[in-house]
Amino acid sequence: MAETTIDEAVGELRKYHIRVTPQRKLILNYLLTHENHPPVETIYQELAPEMPTLSLATVYNTLNLFVELGLVIEIPNENGGIRYDYFGKPHYHAICENCGKVTDIYSPLFPQIEASLKSEAERLTDYKIDSSHVTVYGLCADCQRRLADH
Amino acid sequence: MAETTIDEAVGELRKYHIRVTPQRKLILNYLLTHENHPPVETIYQELAPEMPTLSLATVYNTLNLFVELGLVIEIPNENGGIRYDYFGKPHYHAICENCGKVTDIYSPLFPQIEASLKSEAERLTDYKIDSSHVTVYGLCADCQRRLADH
């Protein structure tokens, strides 16, 4: 699990001379404390009661900013929206093809796997690689049961 | 490179009792003969002269169908669109962060890597995994040169 604290994350913002506004802190904190990979609309709705003046546009702008900084990654989902994931520790994702659930996978083998992917890519293509995204698709335990029952 | 022929691909359609229409053949053939991972709009524009009645909506519908069948995979790109890639042989992608180019990587190590990703995911999560997408990000050779020159 990502064990980054809000202070560390805020430090990242300062490092890039990005202003630390209440909105950004609020959204950052939301991402740090939720493992559910929420879509934009959900983040907005859950945060709106806490900060009634917050606008959807600001949530979009802020998330895009975080993505550029590499603090957060985007997970596109089938129905056109995007989900967001705070990327404190390297991990990859399993996505359920039936219900769309996204699950983080923290495998001890992953750093090594990622390194092979990177070096193979550089060996074969002349790219200079700096990051990677890995996703596996299948059926989550709940959906396996649900589909078998019937 | 994907060496699948149009006939093999059409066979996949028949296998699922999907009707083989001229539009589907045309789009399938386009994907088989282009390694450039085109966005929907490009596919439509390049095919329109050949079949003037073809509609954009049909291209969208057809591509979605192919994705469901697993014939083709989607590659989301930053500006909101989606690119398509015929998925005949397992490979992964390198995407240039500067120009957006997508390059296929056919590494001999990939099947093994993919297998580890899958088994680690199943071991750690109770998902039943059936496919995966891997992407690495960096700078392509051209962009490295371009950015260094200046």
Place this chain on the structure above:
DNA sequence: ATCCTTGCAAAGCATTTGCAATTTT
């Protein structure tokens, strides 16, 4: 004091859908 950021509303796009006409099996 300056420059950045927010919030609002409107605009912009990519993608999907309903339905009648057409085509494939």
Place this chain on the structure above:
DNA sequence: AAAATTGCAAATGCTTTGCAAGGAT
């Protein structure tokens, strides 16, 4: 002949943008 698919146009929904007011450094 029956069922699926196409094409059109309109609708939908996500995301971005312009600009004035407000806030952080």
